[in-house]
Amino acid sequence: MEKVGPENKTSANGRKREVIEIKVSSHPKMMRVLRAVSEEIGNLAGLNDEQVVHLQIAIDEAATNIIRHGYKFDSAKDFKLIFNLMDDRLEVLLEDNASPFHPKSSDFLSSVEPTGGGLGVTLIHRAVDEVDYCVTRSGSNQLRLVKYLTGKEVRNREGIVETGK
């Protein structure tokens, strides 16, 4: 796992305090490391205990989807996580270079299979406040997860006032 950062930046969507980037190889063994990192960064961002567990679940399931569906267990591949710590929220970007997918596609919302297919995406949506997917200019898949800090009321991209789950 390669760690880059933290850096200090600002953004229009709330003041950005810190940015932490890590690169992880696409091997299921790395999930334990990722869970530990998610917990530490969730605590650093100011999430409460329950929110940290929810963050871990969302990141875990998203990373699992990249390893299983995106890279099909090819451990030679890797993916990137960018944690944007802001005053009112924690934004996590997961970027991979697998074939493009949409997390709401029928493939991902298929019935619950022995390996958890479909259920993982449902858990992601329930665990965080916002989930977006896009393809970046460089052609990478980018999944954006947002967890608001409890008690903070902010307007999301659609202008709707939200507070942390």
Next chain:
Amino acid sequence: MKVSLRQVNDGISVIDLEGDFDLYSSPKAREILLKLAKEKAPAVVVNLSKVGYMDSSGIATLIEALRALGKYGGKLILAGVNLKTMEVIKLARLEKIFDIKENEEQALASTKSQTQQV
């Protein structure tokens, strides 16, 4: 993850899981659970007290076992579910689908009372 199987009284099986119950390790547990269902085990207690984390693969394994055992009237009981594991079960909205007991002792006691009720 370590997976071990014990047979206790009245043909009840206890599976002890230790470590993370995830994509990497769930196939081991799945193999044992489905084997027990194939043998028509009357009740299987899954002891999760030493599981640090469970992901959707772990949950899916338990759902599959619940269905397989349920086909012939067998029972699946979860014991020793810690707070983090319970949070995943709650997010999946399965806390009322699974039979969850505080610990193995209570789980085994419930299999006896269920047998007596029949």
